[in-house]
Amino acid sequence: MDNTVIDAHNISKIYNKENIPVYAVNNVHLHVEKGEFTALVGPSGSGKTTLLNLIGGLDLPDEGSITINGEDITRMSPNELIDFRLKNIGFVFQSFNLIPVLTAKENVEFIMQLQGIDLGKREQRIHVLFDQIGLSDKLESRPSQLSGGQQQRVAVARALASKPKFILADEPTANLDSQSANNLLDIMYKLNQEEHMTFLFSTHDQRVIDRAKRVITLVDGRIVSDTASQILPA
Amino acid sequence: MMILIMAWRNIWRNKSRSFVIILSVALGLFAGIMVQALYKGMMRDRIKSLIYTEVGHLQIHENEFKKEYEPSLYLQQLPSLIQQIKQTPQVKAFATRSIAQGMLASTTGSSGIQMNGINPEQENVVSALKNKLIAGSGFQNQKKNQLLIGKKLAKKMKLEVGNKIVLTCTDQEGNMVSGAYRIAGIFQSSNSMWDERNVFVQQDDLNDMLGIAGESHEIVILLHQDELTLTTQQKLQNQFKKLEIETWQELSPETDLMVSAVDITSYIIIGIILFALAFGIINTMLMAILERTREIGMMMALGMNKLQLFSLVLLETTFLTIGGVPIGYSSAWLLSTYLHKYGLNWESMGEEMMRSFGFSTTIYPEFPTDKIAGTIIFVLITAFISCLYPAIKALQLQPVEALRK
Numbered sequence: 001m002d003n004t005v006i007d008a009h010n011i012s013k014i015y016n017k018e019n020i021p022v023y024a025v026n027n028v029h030l031h032v033e034k035g036e037f038t039a040l041v042g043p044s045g046s047g048k049t050t051l052l053n054l055i056g057g058l059d060l061p062d063e064g065s066i067t068i069n070g071e072d073i074t075r076m077s078p079n080e081l082i083d084f085r086l087k088n089i090g091f092v093f094q095s096f097n098l099i100p101v102l103t104a105k106e107n108v109e110f111i112m113q114l115q116g117i118d119l120g121k122r123e124q125r126i127h128v129l130f131d132q133i134g135l136s137d138k139l140e141s142r143p144s145q146l147s148g149g150q151q152q153r154v155a156v157a158r159a160l161a162s163k164p165k166f167i168l169a170d171e172p173t174a175n176l177d178s179q180s181a182n183n184l185l186d187i188m189y190k191l192n193q194e195e196h197m198t199f200l201f202s203t204h205d206q207r208v209i210d211r212a213k214r215v216i217t218l219v220d221g222r223i224v225s226d227t228a229s230q231i232l233p234a
Numbered sequence: 235m236m237i238l239i240m241a242w243r244n245i246w247r248n249k250s251r252s253f254v255i256i257l258s259v260a261l262g263l264f265a266g267i268m269v270q271a272l273y274k275g276m277m278r279d280r281i282k283s284l285i286y287t288e289v290g291h292l293q294i295h296e297n298e299f300k301k302e303y304e305p306s307l308y309l310q311q312l313p314s315l316i317q318q319i320k321q322t323p324q325v326k327a328f329a330t331r332s333i334a335q336g337m338l339a340s341t342t343g344s345s346g347i348q349m350n351g352i353n354p355e356q357e358n359v360v361s362a363l364k365n366k367l368i369a370g371s372g373f374q375n376q377k378k379n380q381l382l383i384g385k386k387l388a389k390k391m392k393l394e395v396g397n398k399i400v401l402t403c404t405d406q407e408g409n410m411v412s413g414a415y416r417i418a419g420i421f422q423s424s425n426s427m428w429d430e431r432n433v434f435v436q437q438d439d440l441n442d443m444l445g446i447a448g449e450s451h452e453i454v455i456l457l458h459q460d461e462l463t464l465t466t467q468q469k470l471q472n473q474f475k476k477l478e479i480e481t482w483q484e485l486s487p488e489t490d491l492m493v494s495a496v497d498i499t500s501y502i503i504i505g506i507i508l509f510a511l512a513f514g515i516i517n518t519m520l521m522a523i524l525e526r527t528r529e530i531g532m533m534m535a536l537g538m539n540k541l542q543l544f545s546l547v548l549l550e551t552t553f554l555t556i557g558g559v560p561i562g563y564s565s566a567w568l569l570s571t572y573l574h575k576y577g578l579n580w581e582s583m584g585e586e587m588m589r590s591f592g593f594s595t596t597i598y599p600e601f602p603t604d605k606i607a608g609t610i611i612f613v614l615i616t617a618f619i620s621c622l623y624p625a626i627k628a629l630q631l632q633p634v635e636a637l638r639k
Contacts, residue, residue: 058535058634079539086537093637097532101243106236113236114537162537 002070005166005198006032006055011064013050013221024050025061026221032166035196037189039203039212047221048202049170055200056089056168057081069165086114090159092169092201096151098143104154105130105139111161129157133187149180156187160197169201173208185211237542241549244522245557252554255518259558259613260565262511266504267566267609271599273496275574279594280489281460281482283424287361289485290329290454291463292470295478299451303335303348306406308449309477318473319455324466326458329356330450332440336403338383338433342392347433349401351440360456363421363434370395370419379439380418384429388420395420401435405445413443424594500602504609508616515616519551519624530628531636544625551621555613563606570601 008030015022025047032038040048053059055066057073065074068088076084085091098107105126112122130136133153135146143151152172159167169188173181189211191197201208209215217225245252285291294315299307309315312330319328332351337344354373358364363382364372373380381401383393393399395417402412415435423429441447457466463481471479483490523530534543577596 053634056535058637059632082534082537082539085535091535093532097528097637099240099529099533101240101247102236106239110236110240111536114539114542158536 003034004031004067005034005036005069006030006200007067008055009065009067011051011054011061011066013047013054013059014062017062023221025054027064028218028221028223030055030216030223032198032200034165034198035192036198036200036214037192037212038200038214038216039209040200040216040218041203041209042218046218048218050221051218052168052170052200052202056091057085086111086162088165090162090164090167092152092155092159092167092172094171094174096143096148096155096175098151098154098158100143103140103142104135104146104150104157107143107154108158108161111158115162125161129160132160132191133157134183147180149176149183152176152180152184153187156184156191160191166198166200169199171202171204173203173205178207181205181207237546238549241546242553244526244546244550245553248522251518251521252557255515255554256557256561258511258514259555260561261558262507263504263558263562263609263613264566264569266500266507267563267602267605268570268599269503270500270602270605270609271566271570271573272578272597273500274602275597275599276593277493277496278600279424279598281493283594284486284489285460285482286456287363287366287423288425288428289482290360291457291460291482292455292467293480293485294453294455294470294474295451295480297476297478299333300478303333303451304406305334305404305444305446305451308332308406308446308451309453312448312450315453315474315477319453319470322466322470324457324459324462324469325455327356327359327456329353329360329454330437331357331452331454332437332444332446332449333451334403334440334444336401338387338391338399338401340391340393340397340399345387345391345430347387347401348431349403349440350432350434351437352434353437357434360454366421366423367419368422370417372419373436374418377418378436379413379415380436381415382419382421382434383417384426384432385420385422386426386430387433388417390430393417401433401443403443405443407445411443411445413439415439500605501608501612504612508612512616512620515551515555515620516623518554519547519621520627522550523547523624523628527631527636527639530631531633531639534631535633535637540629543628547625547628548618548621551624552614552617555617555620556610559610559613567601570599573597573599574601 008028011025011028012023013025015024028051040051042048050059054061060074065072071084073081073084099110102110108126108129109122112125127136130139133156135150135153138146138150146154173184176184185208188199192199203209215227216223294309296307296309298304319325330353334349336347336349338347354363368385372382381399388394397417398414399417400412400414402410405411421429437450441449457463467479467481530543577598579596581595
């Protein structure tokens with residue numbers, strides 16, 4: 001059985017093509033299987049976020065192809081990509097990016113509504129997700145009433161709401177204190193272990209790197225190392 | 235549903251900015267509705283004045299009479315016609331008139347006029363002529379050759395109550411005939427043009443001049459309700475096929491045209507107000523979109539499609555726009571209801587000008603209930619047009635670029 005979730009072939013993203021081309025991502029091959037807990041690391045400007053954007057279908061590569069769950073997203077129209085992202089990919093952003101006018105519950109429910117899931121199933125899933133992130137008592141809180149860590153946990157719940165094939169997280173712990181970062185990592189790790197949810201995240205955070213099953217290092221848009229690291233208990 | 239909630243909450247993210255737009259819409263609507271209320275009040279008064287003091291709901295003439303005002307074309311079989319009218323339940327009152335086109339001459343000059351030979355008692359019911367008298371005591375019983383003249387004509391001819399004038403016209407055989415009359419009263423209606431053109435004498439006096447004793451050229455009918463005009467016209471026309479039976483709209487097509495023109499004008503005014511407001515709404519929405527670039531990018535990244543994003547911008551614009559509707563409407567309703575009761579005096583704006591168009595100087599605005607639906611449609615169209623540019627800006631955002639902001 002093919003467990004491949006992400007398959008990127010020779011992908012490059014080039015800026016300033018007309019003058020002096022700058023390779024944000026340079027001829028990258030990446031293969032991620034279901035249940036991986038992978039960290040993309042590298043110095044600032046190494047292309048981590050660009051690579052995540054390409055894999056997430058937010059941006060298109062100038063060269064190469066990206067196959068997600070067997071579907072080539074580089075051949076999709078913008079509208080098909082929107083629909084594909086909604087059904088297949090969960091996003092967690094560095095600065096939480098919750099919708100400020102919606103409550104925590106509504107932020108998560110919003111994605112399910114976009115998917116056309118009926119009210120009963122939405123309610124059920126919301127309770128499961130908020131139990132998982134440990135914020136069942138914060139359902140009606142607005143993002144401004146939550147701490148950074150709590151907001152990022154809601155963002156994880158939102159990413160999981162659509163039952164995606166994998167979750168892309170761009171520096172998820174960058175804006176969190178140690179305690180909050182550890183809590184978030186525990187939740188993500190638990191989801192990975194228990195539900196085999198695939199995570200691919202960019203990070204500078206050593207705590208994240210330490211807990212990743214696999215660490216890919218990018219420098220100047222190229223993968224310079226790709227190694228499984230020792231999983232350390234929390 | 236969530237998009238609806240988001241749109242509603244989004245407009246309150248910047249309360250003062252939203253309030254300014256909502257109040258602008260309210261103010262614009264208030265102004266537009268007040269214009270409609272004033273127009274409606276003016277037109278209602280004009281129609282009322284036309285029906286109840288000038289032409290009545292219906293008039294009956296011999297078929298060819300109004301072409302040349304030939305005195306010999308008086309109504310045939312008048313007694314049976316009157317009998318039939320009396321038996322028509324829709325008819326509240328009627329008056330017979332003899333009409334002649336001719337000349338009024340005095341020592342100071344002459345003027346072309348229409349002589350209306352009337353029965354004062356009938357006329358007081360049908361056209362309230364007595365109420366329009368501003369000088370003199372009107373027709374005195376037993377006195378012959380008395381005349382009522384309009385204020386404007388009296389002023390033009392420098393005539394006063396008690397002065398003598400000469401009326402000249404042709405009789406039914408085409409002979410020139412004249413009669414000396416004494417002014418028994420000066421009247422003033424809300425239509426100075428009409429006042430200048432019409433004089434009233436007693437019907438017997440005019441009939442003597444025309445040689446048509448006991449006859450009438452015209453029957454003016456007043457109905458119990460304005461709405462009965464068309465059905466009563468049809469009913470009478472079926473009974474008297476050879477006679478010309480006209481409604482007030484046919485008798486005064488310029489008034490009917492004015493009502494339609496005023497209706498259109500009031501919509502144009504509202505359109506202009508909302509068009510100006512649209513720029514304010516566009517500016518506000520554009521600011522709201524630009525401030526939320528990152529958030530919009532994030533929603534697009536998560537899977538919000540273009541139609542949903544457009545709906546969000548459209549709903550926000552609609553909420554902002556229709557938010558002012560109840561305020562605009564209720565304030566316009568309050569003021570127009572107050573003014574409907576106490577009147578708005580425009581005498582200082584030019585009494586003569588108002589009267590020359592047939593309007594009284596005190597206007598009683600009427601809240602335009604019948605135009606609410608039309609105005610709301612205008613507002614919604616404005617919202618839709620106003621949201622287009624900001625929505626296009628939002629739709630042009632690329633999630634990856636928007637997320638960097």
